[in-house]
Amino acid sequence: MSEYSGNEAVVMKNVCxxxxxxxxxxxxxxSIKDLFSRDYKTVSAVKDVTLTVNKGEIIGYLGPxxxxxxxxxxMMTGVLEPTSGELLVNGKVPYKNRTENCENIGVVxxxxxxxxxxxxxxxxxxxxxxxxxxxxxxxxxxxxLYRSLVDIEPILHKPVREMSLGQRTLSDILAAFLxxxxxxxxxxxxxxxxxxxxxxxxxxxxxxxxxxxxxxxxTTHDMGDVDALCKRIVIIDKGTKIYDxxxxxxxxYFGSYRTLKLKRADDExxxxxxxxxxxxxxxxxxxxxxxxxxxxxxxxxxxxxxxIKKIYEGGAK
Amino acid sequence: xxxxxxxxYARIYRKILIQDLKSKMSYRxxxxxxxxxxxxxxxxxxxxxxxLFHNFPTINGWDYYHMxxxxxxxxxxxxxxxxxxxxxxxxRFMVQSGDFxxxxxxxxxxxxxxxxxxxxxxxxxxxAFGIGTIVYAxxxxxxxxxxxxxxxxxxxxxxxxxxxxxxxNFAAATCFWIKGSGYVMVIMFRFKDFAKYPSSIFQGIFKVxxxxxxxxxxxxxxxxxxxxxxxxxxxxxxISPLYGILFVYLSYRFWxxxxxxxxxxxx
Numbered sequence: 001m002s003e004y005s006g007n008e009a010v011v012m013k014n015v016c017x018x019x020x021x022x023x024x025x026x027x028x029x030x031s032i033k034d035l036f037s038r039d040y041k042t043v044s045a046v047k048d049v050t051l052t053v054n055k056g057e058i059i060g061y062l063g064p065x066x067x068x069x070x071x072x073x074x075m076m077t078g079v080l081e082p083t084s085g086e087l088l089v090n091g092k093v094p095y096k097n098r099t100e101n102c103e104n105i106g107v108v109x110x111x112x113x114x115x116x117x118x119x120x121x122x123x124x125x126x127x128x129x130x131x132x133x134x135x136x137x138x139x140x141x142x143x144x145l146y147r148s149l150v151d152i153e154p155i156l157h158k159p160v161r162e163m164s165l166g167q168r169t170l171s172d173i174l175a176a177f178l179x180x181x182x183x184x185x186x187x188x189x190x191x192x193x194x195x196x197x198x199x200x201x202x203x204x205x206x207x208x209x210x211x212x213x214x215x216x217x218x219t220t221h222d223m224g225d226v227d228a229l230c231k232r233i234v235i236i237d238k239g240t241k242i243y244d245x246x247x248x249x250x251x252x253y254f255g256s257y258r259t260l261k262l263k264r265a266d267d268e269x270x271x272x273x274x275x276x277x278x279x280x281x282x283x284x285x286x287x288x289x290x291x292x293x294x295x296x297x298x299x300x301x302x303x304x305x306x307x308i309k310k311i312y313e314g315g316a317k
Numbered sequence: 318x319x320x321x322x323x324x325x326y327a328r329i330y331r332k333i334l335i336q337d338l339k340s341k342m343s344y345r346x347x348x349x350x351x352x353x354x355x356x357x358x359x360x361x362x363x364x365x366x367x368x369l370f371h372n373f374p375t376i377n378g379w380d381y382y383h384m385x386x387x388x389x390x391x392x393x394x395x396x397x398x399x400x401x402x403x404x405x406x407x408x409r410f411m412v413q414s415g416d417f418x419x420x421x422x423x424x425x426x427x428x429x430x431x432x433x434x435x436x437x438x439x440x441x442x443x444x445a446f447g448i449g450t451i452v453y454a455x456x457x458x459x460x461x462x463x464x465x466x467x468x469x470x471x472x473x474x475x476x477x478x479x480x481x482x483x484x485x486n487f488a489a490a491t492c493f494w495i496k497g498s499g500y501v502m503v504i505m506f507r508f509k510d511f512a513k514y515p516s517s518i519f520q521g522i523f524k525v526x527x528x529x530x531x532x533x534x535x536x537x538x539x540x541x542x543x544x545x546x547x548x549x550x551x552x553x554x555x556i557s558p559l560y561g562i563l564f565v566y567l568s569y570r571f572w573x574x575x576x577x578x579x580x581x582x583x584x
Binding site: 019074077078079080098099100102103105107109112114116118119123126127130131132133159 | 319328329333336337341419423424425426
């Protein structure tokens with residue numbers, strides 16, 4: 001282990017994960033064939049990913065649907081075993097020490113509550129305190145911290161099943177941090193929430209990260225989350241890591257890109273992403289002006305959203 | 318790393334149970350209706366049984382009250398699986414929807430955590446009914462009431478319950494390999510209906526199947542012989558406690574193997 005400084009929360013080295021999938025045949029005859037078939041094909045969900053996450057970092061783990069994000073998270077949480085490669089979470093192999101690993105991680109899946117459905121939140125907290133064997137002082141300290149960060153009174157005595165989606169997400173995040181884990185995995189924590197709730201949740205995550213130096217691994221499609229929380233992002237596509245750097249670096253990389261916004265006669269805005277190295281913004285405006293009436297013009301820097309879109313489309317290595 | 322022994326699990330289970338009961342009581346209408354439903358189900362089963370056996374006074378040498386005893390015995394023996402292991406019925410849906418993964422994120426045994434989530438109160442009605450039936454048959458047959466006989470009854474009731482728990486674990490865990498495996502559970506659960514008949518009515522291959530492969534003969538028949546025919550207890554009855562423990566253990570391993578083998582797609 002000497003090659004590690006001890007400051008790593010997660011170390012992945014050439015990690016691969018393959019799934020065996022049965023080649024299905026069509027029709028009734030095919031179904032019967034499938035029953036006895038040994039005709040499997042191998043699908044690589046994660047290919048040769050190397051990644052280090054340091055303690056206290058918040059990283060955005062991004063990628064289009066089916067890119068291999070959840071497979072990676074499932075390996076880190078000890079649910080799935082990597083096909084090959086080395087994976088250490090808090091210095092241990094998660095799959096071999098699932099229970100031990102679980103003591104040091106927290107997990108939130110945006111759309112799925114992990115709390116006891118019919119219990120008031122405070123009772124869920126108490127059960128979790130017992131499950132994780134949290135000491136009385138630590139537990140009370142954590143509840144105090146929660147009180148200082150969010151207004152938990154209205155939800156504390158409410159059964160989870162009677163909560164709004166926002167309150168439920170909030171509860172799930174609080175529950176995930178309750179045993180003060182070294183790493184918290186957040187999978188789309190703000191999905192389906194309104195703007196103010198999103199802001200509240202982001203503020204809470206930042207606060208907890210700051211107070212407890214918790215490492216946060218965030219997967220999301222919401223670039224607002226990324227902008228608000230992450231300094232560093234890792235992008236994975238088709239199982240391969242395609243980007244791993246600071247978010248600012250990303251914007252410089254695409255620094256020559258500008259978002260041109262044109263207001264049409266019907267007060268609607270049209271947006272164009274332009275690379276100034278190849279195209280002159282004025283040319284585009286003049287070209288467009290020949291086609292339609294332009295009421296207003298705005299030129300912005302490229303947004304994170306568009307950067308990510310560019311990368312998904314294959315713009316960066 | 319914290320050590321979590323049997324004491325820990327017992328404490329946690331008790332706490333979850335208390336919380337669950339508390340929240341169930343708070344939905345009063347639901348509680349009353351489901352209890353009423355359970356009583357009606359048992360009553361109709363009992364009436365069917367009465368009608369049937371008043372017309373066939375003996376089956377294979379078993380008279381009415383012995384049959385009644387067996388019936389009550391099977392009801393009590395089926396209570397634990399119904400009260401404590403009812404979440405097995407939800408396993409298939411959880412696995413299919415991907416929700417099952419949440420049980421893998423806690424630092425406790427996955428099987429325990431999953432099973433502890435649901436406690437079904439409805440089973441208690443059946444328990445009361447079963448005890449009543451046993452007591453009634455007991456008096457009518459005239460079995461002596463001694464400490465030893467009571468102890469035997471309790472031990473073998475517990476033994477009998479192990480087999481149904483194991484069967485349902487096996488049946489539920491098939492969903493880790495087979496999509497749409499609901500019918501496996503339904504069939505297994507139907508098999509329990511055979512438990513209320515003396516296994517001596519099964520012959521040849523059925524006897525072998527119901528004794529060793531799908532051991533429903535152990536849900537009531539073999540264990541109850543210890544009480545009913547104390548002078549002529551087959552060896553299988555005596556070894557049934559050990560066999561029951563082994564069977565539950567195997568079903569647990571099978572269930573956990575399913576969790577390990579399952580690739581948690583469908584997120």
